[in-house]
Amino acid sequence: MYIQVQLKDVLERIRAAEERCGRPAGSVRLVAVSKTFPAEDVARAVEAGQTVFGENRLQEAMEKMPLLPKGLEWHLIGPLQRNKVRKALQQGFALLHAVDSLRLAEAISRVAGELGVAAPILLEVNVDGEESKHGFSVEELRNEWDGIARLPHLDIRGLMAIPAPAESAEGVRPAFACLRHVRDELAARGPLPLPELSMGMSHDFEVAVEEGATMVRVGSLIFGKRDYAR
Incomplete structure (x- = not known):
């Protein structure tokens, strides 16, 4: 019952955050981050109505996905190496x-x-400018946007970020606002509308909703503490 109860609580908190900032109910999607958790735990979340899941590692996702019901929506939320693009x-x-x-x-x-497909992607932005973090710097993305937007066979939906940790959720608000401003700027330049903002995790997702997230990535609040030794 733990997963079902926690999932319900997270969804209620998302809806409350939407209401606080005047956004329509259901405008933010929950990506339940199932990395390191077994398929049995994911199945419990599915039983409670969750259908969208995020995995960090391609190999783990490939092992887990066949064990679960068809029709679920899977997102690859972790770094992707170029030599694994075809498999992904x-x-x-x-x-x-x-x-x-x-x-x-x-x-x-x-x-x-x-492969004859249009790849659905988000562009990761290093909003804090940390050298150890993945992602385009804000200036780099601005400078390269016209070239990226012209690449064929991509369905660029929007932007994603993982801000540096802060002492409180409020401390991350400027980073979320920055991502939203960059998205708005690029969308205004065209030619793509960039409707999606993937930002906010277990410790700060409500602030992310208030700053315009269209999807939040929450794992430990739903599934519990991760055991990285698995």
């Missing part, structure tokens, strides 16, 4: 969240063309 696209993820460089975007475009 063939796996049929609904969205690749962490496209963090022009080289990776070009590789995805090329392989998607060979």
Whole structure:
């Protein structure tokens, strides 16, 4: 029952955050982050009505997905290596969240063309400018946007970020606002509307909703503490 109860609580908190900032109910989607958790735990969330799940590692996702009901929506939310692009696209993820460089975007475009698909992606932005973090810097994305937007075989839905940790959820608000402003700026330049903002995790998702997130990635609040030794 733990997973079902926690899932209900997270969904209620998302809806409350939507209401607080005047957003329509249901405008924010929950991506339940199932990385490191077994298929049995995911199945419990499915029984409680959750249908969208996020995995960090391609191999783990490929092992887990066949064990669960068809019709679920799977997102690859972790870094993707260029040599694994073909496997990721063939796996049929609904969205690749962490496209963090022009080289990776070009590789995805090329392989998607060979497979005859339009790859659904988000561009990851390093909103804090941390050298250890993946993602385009804000200036880099601005400078390379016209070239990225022209790449064929990509369905660029929007932006994604994982801000640096802060002492409180409020401390992350400027990073979320920054991502929203960058998205709005690029959408205004065209030619893509960029409707999606993937931001906010277990410790700060309510602030992310208030700052415009269209999807939040929540795992430990739903499934419990992770055992990385699994």
